[in-house]
Amino acid sequence: MRVTTRLKNSSEQFGWISIGFHWLVALGALGLFPLGVYMVDLGYYDPGYQWYPDIHRSLGILLAGLLFLRLIWKLINPSPRLLVHSTWEKAAAKGGHLLLYLFLFTVLISGYLLSTADGRGIQVFNWFTLPALPGLAGRNEELAGWVHWYAALTLIIFAGLHALAALKHHFVDRNPTLKRMLGIKTEK
Numbered sequence: 001m002r003v004t005t006r007l008k009n010s011s012e013q014f015g016w017i018s019i020g021f022h023w024l025v026a027l028g029a030l031g032l033f034p035l036g037v038y039m040v041d042l043g044y045y046d047p048g049y050q051w052y053p054d055i056h057r058s059l060g061i062l063l064a065g066l067l068f069l070r071l072i073w074k075l076i077n078p079s080p081r082l083l084v085h086s087t088w089e090k091a092a093a094k095g096g097h098l099l100l101y102l103f104l105f106t107v108l109i110s111g112y113l114l115s116t117a118d119g120r121g122i123q124v125f126n127w128f129t130l131p132a133l134p135g136l137a138g139r140n141e142e143l144a145g146w147v148h149w150y151a152a153l154t155l156i157i158f159a160g161l162h163a164l165a166a167l168k169h170h171f172v173d174r175n176p177t178l179k180r181m182l183g184i185k186t187e188k
């Protein structure tokens, strides 16, 4: 097995920068979901009552920054061509990726609105404070909470289907779709 040495994408192969972005964003989203579910059930006297939501919000804001950089990188350095042939498979792959980005944004924005609804900014790891948007204080905290939960749930279900599609490419179609997202060299 040979590992790619590229940093940038070619028309056939993902480079390490895109691969790094993909797996960091995936790890972040897949980790924040169980953390969110766990923390909302904590009681007021639980030692983690403050701490877990602080971590959840801080990691969420960093994930938003990462996603933003990822999209800039995607504009500068487009993804390799899709390894599917039929028109409907191409449309499904592109549409699926677009939906993943859309759900990610919805979860991140609703999380921000939910957390700043009391008019206070978000303290990110004692590092910096992301301010609340003026004029939005006291607005629709419940709605943002509802959107956050359903968008997060949909994102995780979609990510599961997306992972199944990747495994199908690998084990059934036997094409290098998954290999090239793992940095395994597929071009000569």
Ligand code: HEM
Pocket (backbone or CB within 6 Å): 028, 029, 030, 032, 033, 034, 035, 036, 037, 040, 053, 056, 057, 058, 059, 060, 061, 063, 064, 104, 107, 108, 109, 110, 111, 112, 114, 115, 122, 145, 148, 149, 152, 153
């Ligand atoms: C992909 C990123 C994220 C995922 C997958 C995620 C997931 C979740 C989940 C599953 C819950 C539990 C919801 C419930 O049971 O009602 C939750 C709660 C929460 N999330 Fe996120 N979250 C993400 C990003 C963020 C961000 C960026 C923020 C804020 C900056 C945030 C702030 C919150 C807050 C404040 C709660 C508690 C809501 C409550 O008390 O009802 N989340 N999150």
Ligand code: HEM
Pocket (backbone or CB within 6 Å): 022, 025, 026, 027, 029, 030, 074, 079, 081, 082, 083, 093, 097, 098, 100, 101, 104, 159, 162, 163, 164, 166, 167, 177, 178, 179, 181
């Ligand atoms: C929350 C988790 C995940 C998110 C949000 C996500 C998102 C994405 C997005 C947006 C793309 C398109 C990349 C581009 O811009 O060209 C992509 C590609 C890809 N993802 Fe994921 N992904 C996640 C998890 C996974 C998992 C768990 C696997 C594997 C089991 C996986 C395997 C792949 C592969 C193989 C590609 C390349 C597809 C191609 O070459 O056409 N992803 N992912």
